[in-house]
Amino acid sequence: MNITNTAHNTKLKDIVNSLLSANEMTDDILLALYAIYDKTLSESLQIIDKQMIVKYIFKPSNRSFYVVNGHQKDSKYLCLLDGDYCGCPAFRNSSPKSDFSYCKHQLASKLTEMMNDKSVTTLSDRLQITV
Numbered sequence: 001m002n003i004t005n006t007a008h009n010t011k012l013k014d015i016v017n018s019l020l021s022a023n024e025m026t027d028d029i030l031l032a033l034y035a036i037y038d039k040t041l042s043e044s045l046q047i048i049d050k051q052m053i054v055k056y057i058f059k060p061s062n063r064s065f066y067v068v069n070g071h072q073k074d075s076k077y078l079c080l081l082d083g084d085y086c087g088c089p090a091f092r093n094s095s096p097k098s099d100f101s102y103c104k105h106q107l108a109s110k111l112t113e114m115m116n117d118k119s120v121t122t123l124s125d126r127l128q129i130t131v
């Protein structure tokens with residue numbers, strides 16, 4: 001994907017946002033996302049398919065984050081939907097960042113958010129976690 005036109009970028013961002021904020025995943029949404037993300041989307045779906053992603057929710061605040069298992073043994077990446085952050089090397093190295101250039105972990109988090117069968121672990125707000 002090579003898009004340099006700013007106006008085009010803004011439109012694509014709007015499209016991605018509306019696709020990812022849909023209430024349920026449909027074939028049409030999947031096809032549209034595939035047209036935009038191509039290989040990254042396939043990798044994200046594999047992450048979901050292999051159940052390599054877990055959502056953690058803090059109670060009672062309802063703050064949440066995702067942890068995605070990497071392919072290498074013991075590698076885990078923290079994904080925050082608020083603030084668009086991922087702890088993986090691909091995210092760190094993608095520069096300059098555009099608003100819709102998600103890594104496969106972020107995309108998997110966003111897709112999982114749309115699907116109902118997500119694996120959720122609830123944590124107390126008082127718990128301190130280091131990832």
Ligand SMILES: [Zn+2]
Pocket residue numbers: 077086087088089090091103104105106
């Ligand atoms: Zn990532």
